[in-house]
Amino acid sequence: MLCRSCNKVRSNRPRGLCYSCYYKPEVRALFPSTSKFARKGSGIDVLIPPLSSEPTSAMPGTEDKIRVLMERARNGQCLWHPLDAVKAMPALDAPLVSALAGVA
Numbered sequence: 001m002l003c004r005s006c007n008k009v010r011s012n013r014p015r016g017l018c019y020s021c022y023y024k025p026e027v028r029a030l031f032p033s034t035s036k037f038a039r040k041g042s043g044i045d046v047l048i049p050p051l052s053s054e055p056t057s058a059m060p061g062t063e064d065k066i067r068v069l070m071e072r073a074r075n076g077q078c079l080w081h082p083l084d085a086v087k088a089m090p091a092l093d094a095p096l097v098s099a100l101a102g103v104a
């Protein structure tokens with residue numbers, strides 16, 4: 001494939017450009033990334049809803065927590081608050097871990 005800008009030499013840089021075109025900022029700006037993995041957009045217009053005014057003590061998975069989430073959604077607030085109650089992780093049973101790991 002020839003360079004998308006100069007159409008003279010084979011493209012060997014991203015964006016379908018040749019080496020000399022790719023490293024000219026004014027040329028590179030004219031050819032956006034063709035990669036499907038490239039970040040698109042400015043990222044500054046992403047809507048982050050406001051936090052609710054206070055955290056909930058309702059435990060995850062309970063009916064109370066679901067009601068709190070519904071209320072937050074109705075008010076256009078972020079569903080999760082960093083200080084919401086969380087379930088403690090269950091302690092791992094040491095003999096079970098050893099058996100699963102094939103040790104001892």
Ligand SMILES: [Zn+2]
Binds near residue numbers: 003009
């Ligand atoms: Zn070129």
